[in-house]
Amino acid sequence: SAVISQKPSRDICQRGTSLTIQCQVDSQVTMMFWYRQQPGQSLTLIATANQGSEATYESGFVIDKFPISRPNLTFSTLTVSNMSPEDSSIYLCSVGPGTGNYNEQFFGPGTRLTVL
């Protein structure tokens, strides 16, 4: 299984600012995913990031608000832009095997974001 780290682990930010979250994997992976988990809620997929192509965003999420970079097969960043208190959530990255019919995913430890 892949080992995934995220930075920062938590942060407290002021509204109107932006935060970039980093996700590092210990092996090369094709697909990386970014999720949001609002307080007490389940996970919602924000976007899928494939190396060498634009990220694919889910309904309700836009690139201007959540720009994503995927410069290589082991790293990705998610930026939460122009933050408001509603953006307070845990943000998680995950990776999948990327091939085949079954997509067990491995998750990073998450970034707990609080927006004041």
Place this chain on the structure above:
Amino acid sequence: SQQGEEDPQALSIQEGENATMNCSYKTSINNLQWYRQNSGRGLVHLILIRSNEREKHSGRLRVTLDTSKKSSSLLITASRAADTASYFCATGQRTGFQKLVFGTGTRLLVSP
């Protein structure tokens, strides 16, 4: 929404008892997976069951899948305090783009 639903939302038991969580989903699936999350941290993959399987075991975990009813259950036998966590089911869709859709989760509390 394609999100699945889990019940119960919360479950409180004593150590040694069995815990059963149920998951229902709405669309055809390729596979169903169960994950555990401790205290708002990252998720840990527990078990995957394919759409052509009906039951699967892993240690103290037993998962069943009924595709005709679009439902799955996770049984944890002889529970321990360390099993205290939130448990989520997630479905992989039949389409080529294999994203996961997570259920609403069950919060399990196992008391010593």
